[in-house]
Amino acid sequence: xxxxxxxxxxxxxxxxxxxxxxxxxxxxxxxxxxxxxxxxxxxxxxxxxxxxxxxxxxxxxxxxxxxxxxxxxxxxxxxxx
Amino acid sequence: xxxxxxxxxxxxxxxxxxxxxxxxxxxxxxxxxxxxxxxxxxxxxxxxxxxxxxxxxxxxxxxxxxxxxxxxxxxxxxxxxxxxxxxxxxxxxxxxxxxxxxxxxxxxxxxxxxxxxxxxxxxxxxxxxxxxxxxxxxxxxxxxxxxxxxxxxxxxxxxxxxxxxxxxxxxxxxxxxxxxxxxxxxxxxxxxxxxxxxxxxxxxxxxxxxxxxxxxxxx
Numbered sequence: 001x002x003x004x005x006x007x008x009x010x011x012x013x014x015x016x017x018x019x020x021x022x023x024x025x026x027x028x029x030x031x032x033x034x035x036x037x038x039x040x041x042x043x044x045x046x047x048x049x050x051x052x053x054x055x056x057x058x059x060x061x062x063x064x065x066x067x068x069x070x071x072x073x074x075x076x077x078x079x080x081x
Numbered sequence: 082x083x084x085x086x087x088x089x090x091x092x093x094x095x096x097x098x099x100x101x102x103x104x105x106x107x108x109x110x111x112x113x114x115x116x117x118x119x120x121x122x123x124x125x126x127x128x129x130x131x132x133x134x135x136x137x138x139x140x141x142x143x144x145x146x147x148x149x150x151x152x153x154x155x156x157x158x159x160x161x162x163x164x165x166x167x168x169x170x171x172x173x174x175x176x177x178x179x180x181x182x183x184x185x186x187x188x189x190x191x192x193x194x195x196x197x198x199x200x201x202x203x204x205x206x207x208x209x210x211x212x213x214x215x216x217x218x219x220x221x222x223x224x225x226x227x228x229x230x231x232x233x234x235x236x237x238x239x240x241x242x243x244x245x246x247x248x249x250x251x252x253x254x255x256x257x258x259x260x261x262x263x264x265x266x267x268x269x270x271x272x273x274x275x276x277x278x279x280x281x282x283x284x285x286x287x288x289x290x291x292x293x294x295x296x297x298x299x300x
Contacts, residue, residue: 002173002205009091017087027082031091036234038208070234072091072208079083 006039006072007047011057013074023056028078031062034069041066095209098177102184102212109189112291112298113197115175115211117235118219119228120201123245125153126278127219127287128196132160134288135194139295142192144183146175146200153198163187174205177212193295207234214298215239221246222253226260229267236267241274243287248277 014029029048033039041064048062065075090096106113116124125145132141143164145154154166165183167175180197189195197213199206206216218239220228223246229236236242242264250257257275264271274290276283 006091009094012094013087013089013091017085025083036237038205038234070208074087074089074091076084076086076088079085081083 003040003043004047004051006044007051007062010048010062010074011051011055014057014060014077018077018079020056022079024059025079025081026057026060026077027080028063029060030065030075030078032065032067032071032073032075034067034071036068036070037072039072092208095177098181099210099212102177102181105184105189106195106212106214109192110299111189111192111195112295113195113213114241115197115199115206115213115216116219117199117203117206117216117239118201118221119203119224122201122219122221122224123278124198124201124219125156127243127245127276128157128162128198129160130278130281130284131196131288131291132157132162134284135292136161139193139292140191141194141196142187142189144175144180144187144195144197146179146198148172148200163192169200173200173202174209175199175211176209180211193299194291203228203232203235207232207238214294215241217241217243219243219245220260220264222249222255222257222260224255226255226257226263229260229264233267236264236271239268240270241272243274243276245276245278247275247282248280 045062052058118124141162143157143162145166151166154164157164165186167179216239274287
């Protein structure tokens with residue numbers, strides 16, 4: 001229901017850690033999602049794709065580590081060299 | 082491949098604003114609850130009865146959250162409590178920023194108890210801190226005694242459960258012992274009130290507890 005907002009929050013965090021010039025090099029944004037986090041992962045993956053389309057981060061793909069608990073964290077980003 | 086480690090909470094922006102709200106509540110020495118339930122469990126009815134019973138004892142202010150209309154704010158206003166209506170236009174839960182903006186329309190210096198009535202939803206509000214002292218989850222007997230097991234995140238995040246519509250128990254398959262047992266299976270320390278907003282049963286105990294919490298916050 002609010003996965004688009006969650007996707008936009010993820011991108012805001014990535015933006016704060018990756019200089020804009022390096023944005024096109026981002027290949028993967030890895031997140032950790034607990035089963036109690038209240039997030040539908042398939043919906044989040046879809047919304048992430050929608051949110052990055054047409055932006056400097058358009059090459060980024062969401063990678064999800066599924067865990068037990070309430071975690072909802074951005075783990076790291078991978079950039080192509 | 083270069084890896085930049087981040088390890089940040091996705092909802093950190095909401096948490097930061099929630100912490101600001103919490104500080105503001107502490108400075109005003111308020112007791113603040115985030116009232117959550119599925120639609121129709123009786124949040125607004127509980128508020129009406131609470132405001133009425135606490136009249137002269139506790140000054141109650143209300144923030145209402147709804148997808149559409151200010152119908153709930155109108156109901157609360159009839160009982161004389163200052164109230165601000167937040168309309169989310171589709172948003173399925175309140176967020177800390179919406180509450181922060183609503184606070185500017187309330188006189189926190191003239192308030193002892195602030196109730197934030199969340200959007201009717203047993204799922205999404207569990208994950209959004211608004212700055213409250215605690216969440217209170219309301220579950221009505223007509224919803225069934227298995228709901229704590231089906232919505233564990235909400236029941237785990239709320240120290241208090243209010244069971245409403247206990248006057249209907251003779252007409253329902255809901256078993257109150259099973260409901261409370263299920264809630265305590267998810268959250269062993271859960272405090273449970275059993276009430277009926279229709280008959281008034283249990284409401285004095287609920288209001289006495291609220292008054293004690295507000296007094297503790299004021300001390």
